[in-house]
Amino acid sequence: MAQQSALTPQAEDFPRWYQDVIAKAELADNGPVRGTMVIRPYGYGIWERIQAELDARIKAAGAKNAYFPLFIPESYLTREAEHVEGFSPELAVVTHAGGAQLAEPIVVRPTSETVIGEYMAKWVQSYRDLPLLLNQWANVVRWELRPRLFLRTSEFLWQEGHTAHATREDATAYAQHIQLEVYRDFLVNVLATPTYVGIKPPSERFAGAINTLTCEGMMRDGKALQMATSHELGQNFAKAFEMRFQSSEGKEELCWTTSWGASTRLVGGLIMAHGDDQGLIVPPRVAPIQLVILAIKETPEVTAVVTKLGDALRTAGIRVEIDRGSGSFGRRVVDWEIKGVPLRLEVGPRDLEQGHVILARRDTGDKQSLTVDTVVSTTTALLADMHDEILASATMRLETNTHEVNSVDEAIEASSGGFGRISWDLLVDGGEAQLRDQAITVRCLQRADGSLPVDEQESGLVALVAKSY
């Protein structure tokens, strides 16, 4: 049987590969309204893993979950000038409800700074109430002209954190803490995606923020993807919503606020950062299924061993699925490869006669045979190694496709299949616009050593430029 590839090869047409893999791995479907997305169980399983890992880190950072309404009075949005200007083109507005036209239109939240600001103002009276650290898991709507599943949908799922602080320093420190200890830590240790952490140039900043921090990842086609951001909002929203508190000296002062978010876009990032021509490669810690046991043929012996192994692996804390399915061996293997399940344990009558089973890795394709009694220990160790190796190869790709450049022309060249690293000074005077004409943007600004700058005025900053999703 001629081996025909199940997916469009990445090198042939990357966007097509992306669509193919989403369909064939059963991650998502287009919704009935343009730009909307149906997340299928396997895709949602990945999102649930992302949620669990992020939520734990957010709680460790001291924030507590709450929930605010989907509907926001239009007048709230208009209170912060930059914010409303930034978001008005993509708002969905409800003008009719209950069979009548509404006196004041209601906006479907594109983000919740405004409602949350209103309530924070109510809850904060004293410096003793600060910092106020909130997070919510929610859906938001931003009407998109060019939707792409997971990457840009008109409705998406995310977490949005909102905090209020007594001082600017405290707010700055918290935004940085979230960016590094929540987002970067998650991206490295769970998603196995190395990123460049930096600040956005003014042109790319969140509407209403005085500073935006970002983690920029590189996809396998060399394009950038913004994976998570946190914003220092200064006192812009505090002013608009009169978030005041009485200091220990008895003076009335304005709060300093932050907001920060990560969305279902992360699933898109996961797909494009690791996937290959055989399908997804899901790193073990984010994998809803870490190991699939594939019963090659259902003899009583195979069934017994498969059941026993499944129980043992689950007891060891590994997320296991058993495939006793009908259908050919090859077909089932290909299907699990497309889904990117990290490990596949093949159990057949022939193996059992010889007293072993076969363990195959999705990322490298390596197979080994091992005795039944060593399966749990081998698997546990291998899952840990696989995370490190997937991260290492992604890091290698990030580094080899990032080029130091010294001119705008070289930056354009570097952006054809990766990132350019260029002195920010070379871009401030018209260079950024020149890049933008080539669909290249400044993804973030860093210090020369890769650390986070305070603001874009700092001298000696380096810009990472690339085409992006």
Place this chain on the structure above:
RNA sequence: CGGGGAGUGGCGCAGCUUGGUAGCGCGCCUGCUUUGGGAGCAGGAGGUCGAGGGUUCGAGUCCCUUCUCCCCGACCA
């Protein structure tokens, strides 16, 4: 909004030039055989051809109107 395409079973497409029984691949269902890298054979289900109007004995095909979707250019997690 400017430019370019496409609407035909679940998905991907042919048929239209030159009107005459609506087809192909994949998928799906049933049965038998097969499960060690996308199984084989046999049988079967499933379509108001985007919508409306017109021409004609007869329209997927020709004419008019209309709707929708996709791709490329200005925003965004």
